[in-house]
Amino acid sequence: xxxxxxxxxxxxxLAVTLYFVITFNFVLFHLLPGNPVRLLARSGHLTxxxxxxxxRVYGLNHPPPVQYLIYLRDLLHGQLGISYTYREPVxxxxxxxxxxxxxxxxxxxVLTIVLGVLTGVIAANRRGGGYDSATVxxxxxxxxxxxxxxxxxxxxxxxxxxxxxxxxxxxxxxAVYTSQFQRIEDIGAHLFLPTLTLVIVNIAQFxxxxxxxxxxxxxxxxxxxxxxxxxxxxxxxxxxxxxNAMLPVVTASALLISLVxxxxxxxxxxFSWPGMGLLVxxxxxxxxxxxxxxxxxxxxxxxxxxNFASDLLYQALDPRVRxx
Amino acid sequence: xxxxxxxxxxxxxxxxxxFAAPGAAAALDACAAVATSAKRSTIxxxxxxxxxxxxxxTTYSTQAVEVLQLVYDNLIHYDLHLKPEPGLAKSWSYSADxxxxxxxxxxxxxxxxxxxSSADAKFTFEVIKSxxxxxxxxxxxxxxxxEAPDATTLVLRFSRPQAFNPGLAVPILPRHIWQxxxxxxxxxxxxxxxxxxxxxxxxxWKKGQSIEIARNDxxxxxxxxxxxxxxxxxxxxxxxxxxxxxxxxxICPEIPPTIWDGLSGAQNIKTVSLQSFxxxxxxxxxxxxxxxxxxxxxxxxxxxxxxxxAVDRKQLVDIALAGHGLPGSVILPAGFGAWHLxxxxxxxxxxxxxxxxxxxxxxxxxxxxxxxxxxxxxxxPLSFRLIAIQSTSxxxxxxxxxxxxxxxxxxxxxxxxxxxxxxxxxxxxxxAPNWDIFVWGWDxxxxxxxxxxxxxxxxxxxxxxxxxxxxxxxxxxxNEQATELDHARRLALVQExxxxxxxxxxxxxxxxxxxxxxxxxxxxxxxxxVTGGMILNFTRDNYLKVRPV
Numbered sequence: 001x002x003x004x005x006x007x008x009x010x011x012x013x014l015a016v017t018l019y020f021v022i023t024f025n026f027v028l029f030h031l032l033p034g035n036p037v038r039l040l041a042r043s044g045h046l047t048x049x050x051x052x053x054x055x056r057v058y059g060l061n062h063p064p065p066v067q068y069l070i071y072l073r074d075l076l077h078g079q080l081g082i083s084y085t086y087r088e089p090v091x092x093x094x095x096x097x098x099x100x101x102x103x104x105x106x107x108x109x110v111l112t113i114v115l116g117v118l119t120g121v122i123a124a125n126r127r128g129g130g131y132d133s134a135t136v137x138x139x140x141x142x143x144x145x146x147x148x149x150x151x152x153x154x155x156x157x158x159x160x161x162x163x164x165x166x167x168x169x170x171x172x173x174x175a176v177y178t179s180q181f182q183r184i185e186d187i188g189a190h191l192f193l194p195t196l197t198l199v200i201v202n203i204a205q206f207x208x209x210x211x212x213x214x215x216x217x218x219x220x221x222x223x224x225x226x227x228x229x230x231x232x233x234x235x236x237x238x239x240x241x242x243x244n245a246m247l248p249v250v251t252a253s254a255l256l257i258s259l260v261x262x263x264x265x266x267x268x269x270x271f272s273w274p275g276m277g278l279l280v281x282x283x284x285x286x287x288x289x290x291x292x293x294x295x296x297x298x299x300x301x302x303x304x305x306x307n308f309a310s311d312l313l314y315q316a317l318d319p320r321v322r323x324x
Numbered sequence: 325x326x327x328x329x330x331x332x333x334x335x336x337x338x339x340x341x342x343f344a345a346p347g348a349a350a351a352l353d354a355c356a357a358v359a360t361s362a363k364r365s366t367i368x369x370x371x372x373x374x375x376x377x378x379x380x381x382t383t384y385s386t387q388a389v390e391v392l393q394l395v396y397d398n399l400i401h402y403d404l405h406l407k408p409e410p411g412l413a414k415s416w417s418y419s420a421d422x423x424x425x426x427x428x429x430x431x432x433x434x435x436x437x438x439x440x441s442s443a444d445a446k447f448t449f450e451v452i453k454s455x456x457x458x459x460x461x462x463x464x465x466x467x468x469x470x471e472a473p474d475a476t477t478l479v480l481r482f483s484r485p486q487a488f489n490p491g492l493a494v495p496i497l498p499r500h501i502w503q504x505x506x507x508x509x510x511x512x513x514x515x516x517x518x519x520x521x522x523x524x525x526x527x528x529w530k531k532g533q534s535i536e537i538a539r540n541d542x543x544x545x546x547x548x549x550x551x552x553x554x555x556x557x558x559x560x561x562x563x564x565x566x567x568x569x570x571x572x573x574x575i576c577p578e579i580p581p582t583i584w585d586g587l588s589g590a591q592n593i594k595t596v597s598l599q600s601f602x603x604x605x606x607x608x609x610x611x612x613x614x615x616x617x618x619x620x621x622x623x624x625x626x627x628x629x630x631x632x633x634a635v636d637r638k639q640l641v642d643i644a645l646a647g648h649g650l651p652g653s654v655i656l657p658a659g660f661g662a663w664h665l666x667x668x669x670x671x672x673x674x675x676x677x678x679x680x681x682x683x684x685x686x687x688x689x690x691x692x693x694x695x696x697x698x699x700x701x702x703x704x705p706l707s708f709r710l711i712a713i714q715s716t717s718x719x720x721x722x723x724x725x726x727x728x729x730x731x732x733x734x735x736x737x738x739x740x741x742x743x744x745x746x747x748x749x750x751x752x753x754x755x756a757p758n759w760d761i762f763v764w765g766w767d768x769x770x771x772x773x774x775x776x777x778x779x780x781x782x783x784x785x786x787x788x789x790x791x792x793x794x795x796x797x798x799x800x801x802x803n804e805q806a807t808e809l810d811h812a813r814r815l816a817l818v819q820e821x822x823x824x825x826x827x828x829x830x831x832x833x834x835x836x837x838x839x840x841x842x843x844x845x846x847x848x849x850x851x852x853x854v855t856g857g858m859i860l861n862f863t864r865d866n867y868l869k870v871r872p873v
Contacts, residue, residue, distance in 0.1 A: 048786075049456065050456035050457060050461070050507075053456070053457070053507055053508070053511075054457070054511060056508075057507075057508040057511045057512065058511075082512055085376050085377070086376060086377055086514065086531075087376075087377045087379055087382060087511070087512055087513065087514050088377075088514035088516070093531065096530075096531050096532070097531065097532060100532070152560075152562065152563075155563060155566070156566070159566070159570075160566050160569065160570055163570070166572075167563055167566065167567065168556070168558055168560075168563050168564075168567060168572070169533055169534070169556065169557075170533060171530075171533070173368060173533075173534045173536075173554045173556050174366050174368070174536065174552060174554050268559065269559045269560055270559075270560050270563065271560075271563070272533075272557060272558045272559045272560060272563065273532075273559075274530070274531060274532025274533045274557075275532070278532050278559055279532065282374070285743065285744065285745065286745070287745050
């Protein structure tokens with residue numbers, strides 16, 4: 001029962017937060033200086049009548065409060081509007097860019113978390129040793145590297161110099177694939193450098209968090225008990241210590257996903273990855289309100305959902321949260 | 325991925341993967357075999373700006389026009405010397421009074437198989453005139469009627485003689501696809517698969533990645549060598565230049581100066597610097613609108629002349645543009661050749677701080693009590709706001725040089741940088757333009773003096789006219805040249821208009837920047853240098869004429 005109430009309470013909060021995010025986005029982007037009609041009617045040779053028509057077509061003739069209500073109504077009908085720049089439905093545009101970003105971020109996030117946690121746990125287990133200091137130092141160096149610079153260096157080393165990986169885009173332009181499998185491989189090769197860059201610059205937080213957390217748990221009394229019971233050291237580490245050390249990792253994961261969902265814009269820029277970062281950047285410059293609002297709505301939903309999911313994961317991992 | 329993967333490269337790639345992620349290496353085995361269409365059949369263009377839409381009526385993007393000009397035919401095209409050559413019109417003739425143009429059309433087919441006829445051409449001009457949604461509307465302002473007396477004849481009737489032939493600017497659209505659309509439907513029409521009569525058929529646009537077109541073997545003209553043309557979008561110009569080096573692209577039409585300098589001498593790459601149809605300028609608010617927030621002192625021509633004399637155009641080019649351009653003077657860039665008015669150096673308001681000081685002294689603007697800033701007789705300081713676009717680094721550099729040069733003659737400028745859209749909104753706030761001086765540039769929309777000469781017109785206030793200049797005599801000069809069909813007489817009028825506007829000193833034209841391009845010499849041959857660019861220019865012929873090496 002209490003579990004259901006917890007769920008309901010969290011869900012209501014989710015909805016309320018979402019509403020405020022939507023409103024905030026609308027207000028924020030309509031307060032930006034600059035006028036989209038000026039961009040839509042850029043040709044100085046259009047008659048004032050034509051400019052008025054364009055204004056009306058995009059609903060910009062209404063006062064902002066009315067625009068806001070129209071926006072909410074359309075949103076409830078699942079309509080995200082039409083892009084001022086690309087002149088096509090925002091939902092279709094978002095679909096194209098969001099998919100590309102998710103592909104990149106899923107690969108990078110999963111690798112970062114898995115590799116980071118593994119490295120951190122092993123380092124904790126061999127605390128003070130050569131492996132420990134080597135991995136911690138390496139990951140901290142990675143953490144302090146600027147993303148943009150790291151990407152460019154990798155592009156020059158592995159792309160231009162060694163010709164080992166493609167340095168731009170998601171697919172080889174004009175590629176003719178004999179099978180779908182080949183296409184997947186092509187995308188995989190294009191995915192390599194941006195993913196590697198993201199892993200290098202982000203892995204430190206998981207190495208450090210997992211390491212510190214495991215070290216802390218290893219010092220607990222129940223670890224001694226487990227050893228006294230005669231359990232295998234491997235089992236003590238992975239089954240008893242790591243599980244108890246996972247809470248901070250879940251928090252860090254939620255934070256990482258929230259951070260990178262905005263389109264890892266620097267990595268996307270270096271490797272010309274056609275993702276959300278590019279779309280949002282161009283849309284802000286073009287005052288493409290419908291696209292910006294929709295993109296930020298998507299970001300907000302993802303962040304809220306990730307936090308929601310991490311709350312639920314806490315529950316599963318730690319009974320104390322359930323009772324609280 | 326390089327187009328020609330070989331075994332050695334595959335091993336390198338596999339080896340690296342094995343180092344990074346054991347087990348994944350095997351999955352990449354077939355990578356070496358990914359077949360890219362052979363280099364020689366595709367022209368691969370690298371650029372850094374994505375088009376806005378494939379709708380030719382609503383696009384404002386040079387990049388979109390670059391693609392669409394190969395998908396749609398105009399009635400008339402520009403050749404590699406920027407002279408008119410037949411397009412869908414085999415020939416054309418003017419009536420004696422210059423008000424009627426008759427086009428004799430060829431037979432052609434739309435990409436969807438439907439036949440092209442004069443009805444399509446008539447429809448195109450009518451829809452642009454009646455729906456008023458397109459930038460092409462400017463070429464049909466005086467159009468009174470479009471007629472199609474038979475299937476291969478189009479007659480355009482105008483209220484005034486037309487010095488510029490609109491057949492050069494307007495892409496001809498298929499009536500059967502566009503006829504039922506209202507103005508607002510055209511506004512919202514993405515035209516995802518453009519259907520034209522042009523030498524290439526549209527294949528796809530992968531947003532954020534690339535655009536591809538394929539040869540139309542049923543085209544009426546000489547068959548081009550390239551089976552496909554692809555424009556590849558780079559979000560990073562360094563990587564774009566590297567891709568030209570590695571051979572992943574064949575040509576880059578716009579390369580930033582420092583990167584372009586780095587490419588010269590690279591193996592199998594030729595870098596080309598060409599004159600363009602653009603200028604950057606310092607604009608001074610001369611609005612007569614009582615609500616204008618501009619500093620009223622700037623209405624005094626003596627101050628504007630002093631501003632102009634204060635700064636050295638050559639220094640602007642050398643420092644801000646790293647030398648890649650020509651010092652500016654009149655509103656028509658040097659790329660326009662004979663149309664451009666060459667004012668002798670000693671007659672230019674340029675690089676003469678002493679003269680600037682003398683002008684200000686004579687007009688009563690003096691430095692009182694040893695102050696660094698001059699004041700007018702009634703005590704108003706010569707202190708103005710200067711705005712520039714943050715992301716346009718050449719403009720910001722130029723603004724700084726300009727500010728420092730003005731300080732030396734006793735004029736204080738306060739520089740603020742804004743994003744492009746905010747600057748546009750500030751400058752073009754026609755109801756109450758509240759700014760003093762800005763920096764930005766113009767790019768001619770057509771290969772004709774008309775477009776740029778049309779910017780400072782009175783009726784362009786609220787539209788293109790960025791400094792709110794308005795002089796009936798200038799308007800008259802513009803109108804006379806726009807309706808003058810005799811070349812020599814028009815040339816004289818065009819030059820007179822340039823001198824007149826130059827003398828008003830509302831614009832300080834800083835430079836005519838060069839278009840920096842580069843291409844590979846081992847893939848396609850026959851790229852012909854053209855003023856304005858081999859590609860990304862008013863002519864599409866380089867795409868049609870190049871041959872594989």
